[in-house]
Amino acid sequence: MKITLLAVCAALALCSASFAAEGRKAADDCRAQGEAARIVPEKLTLTQEWDKTFPKSDKVDHRKVTFVNRFGITLAADLYTPKGMTGRLPALAVAGAFGAVKEQISGRYAQIMAERGFAALAFDPSFTGESGGNARFVASPDINTEDFSAAVDFLSVQDFVDPEKIGIIGICGWAGLALNAAAIDTRIKATVTTTMYDMSRVTANGYFDYEKDEKTLRAERMAARKALNAQRTADAKAGEYKRGGGVPDELPADAPWFVKDYFDYYKTKRGYHPRSLNSNLGWNVTSALSFINTPQHCYAGEIENAVLIIHGEKAHSRYFSEDAFKKLKGDNKQLMIVPGASHTDLYDNLEKIPFDAIEAFFKNNLK
Numbered sequence: 016m017k018i019t020l021l022a023v024c025a026a027l028a029l030c031s032a033s034f035a036a037e038g039r040k041a042a043d044d045c046r047a048q049g050e051a052a053r054i055v056p057e058k059l060t061l062t063q064e065w066d067k068t069f070p071k072s073d074k075v076d077h078r079k080v081t082f083v084n085r086f087g088i089t090l091a092a093d094l095y096t097p098k099g100m101t102g103r104l105p106a107l108a109v110a111g112a113f114g115a116v117k118e119q120i121s122g123r124y125a126q127i128m129a130e131r132g133f134a135a136l137a138f139d140p141s142f143t144g145e146s147g148g149n150a151r152f153v154a155s156p157d158i159n160t161e162d163f164s165a166a167v168d169f170l171s172v173q174d175f176v177d178p179e180k181i182g183i184i185g186i187c188g189w190a191g192l193a194l195n196a197a198a199i200d201t202r203i204k205a206t207v208t209t210t211m212y213d214m215s216r217v218t219a220n221g222y223f224d225y226e227k228d229e230k231t232l233r234a235e236r237m238a239a240r241k242a243l244n245a246q247r248t249a250d251a252k253a254g255e256y257k258r259g260g261g262v263p264d265e266l267p268a269d270a271p272w273f274v275k276d277y278f279d280y281y282k283t284k285r286g287y288h289p290r291s292l293n294s295n296l297g298w299n300v301t302s303a304l305s306f307i308n309t310p311q312h313c314y315a316g317e318i319e320n321a322v323l324i325i326h327g328e329k330a331h332s333r334y335f336s337e338d339a340f341k342k343l344k345g346d347n348k349q350l351m352i353v354p355g356a357s358h359t360d361l362y363d364n365l366e367k368i369p370f371d372a373i374e375a376f377f378k379n380n381l382k
Contacts, residue, residue, distance in 0.1 A: 056081055057089035057147040067118045068286050069363070074098055075129040084141065084165035086158055091145035092138035092166070093117050095129035096175065105180035105381040106134040106173075108166035112362060113154070113188025113212060114261065114293035116144035119286055120186050120362045128184075131374045134176055138166055140189070144290050150256055152292060154302045156192065156215055156309045163196035167203060180204060180381035184373070186362070187332075188212040190324075191311050194339060197322065198314040205380035206318075207373055209325040210361040211336045218306035225334065236307065243307075246300050261297040273331040273358060280359045312342055321347040321380040325369060327356030347380070 125135035182205035185193025190208035326336035
């Protein structure tokens with residue numbers, strides 16, 4: 016059979032077209048994968064007026080910013096910087112308390128640290144406040160640990176920040192998560208935790224677990240698992256997530272004293288905020304599942320950078336800080352017990368919060 020030159024040319028053209036089409040498809044696939052890997056912020060609606068639970072300082076500049084975490088969730092934050100700042104500053108990322116928003120406790124800490132010469136970023140964790148993420152009102156030990164690292168990402172690339180001088184402050188449940196972040200993120204050069212809760216521990220074991228035997232703890236965990244998974248089924252049927260309720264609007268007569276402590280902050284003019292979970296309807300009930308199954312501080316003993324753990328002498332939660340401190344190694348770790356302070360005193364009581372010690376700790380360790 017004769018193969019004409021015309022037939023050969025036609026075959027070559029067909030092959031060439033096929034290879035070109037495959038090449039274009041491969042290029043399109045690569046571009047699509049590249050697009051999927053890009054960091055794309057969500058569009059958030061941010062309140063521009065001052066709606067904090069504390070007065071605005073005339074010693075700092077303030078602006079709203081956003082950044083994206085590794086899970087693709089855009090976080091909203093308040094950035095506080097000293098007025099007239101020059102050069103590259105040491106910087107801090109601040110979050111907490113658990114169920115609070117940046118307009119409450121973390122913002123107060125951030126503004127005061129900015130008055131003392133730091134760039135300070137107070138952020139709303141994923142799924143809460145003005146930050147993005149769906150479903151709303153969800154907490155996760157993994158995602159919320161990542162939120163701290165995402166805040167470090169943001170600070171690291173600002174031209175007014177020294178990326179070798181970044182620390183974090185975690186308050187209440189975000190203190191435990193801050194320590195968790197310090198164990199994974201070596202860019203965090205110094206960590207302060209204050210009035211710490213280990214949310215994984217308290218969710219799995221309840222309060223004051225040191226008073227219970229292992230049999231009791233196992234039975235309570237199993238009962239909690241069954242109730243929470245039954246709630247998952249109920250949520251699926253209802254098409255919405257049940258909220259757990261924040262601090263009660265009215266205190267029962269037999270309320271524990273630490274619940275009264277929370278009420279005095281979250282339900283009064285002292286600390287109430289309309290976006291705060293604790294001030295209102297609380298977390299989704301099923302958020303507890305991941306905390307039961309995911310212990311924190313497994314590698315706290317491997318944290319090489321400096322840590323200052325602060326807790327109130329009279330706080331019901333004091334044992335969380337003391338036990339976490341026992342896991343830390345090295346001579347750059349400190350435990351400070353504030354005389355006479357309750358859990359919420361370290362939210363906003365400026366006579367109790369040891370800001371001088373916090374400032375000195377960061378200045379000594381962010382060199």
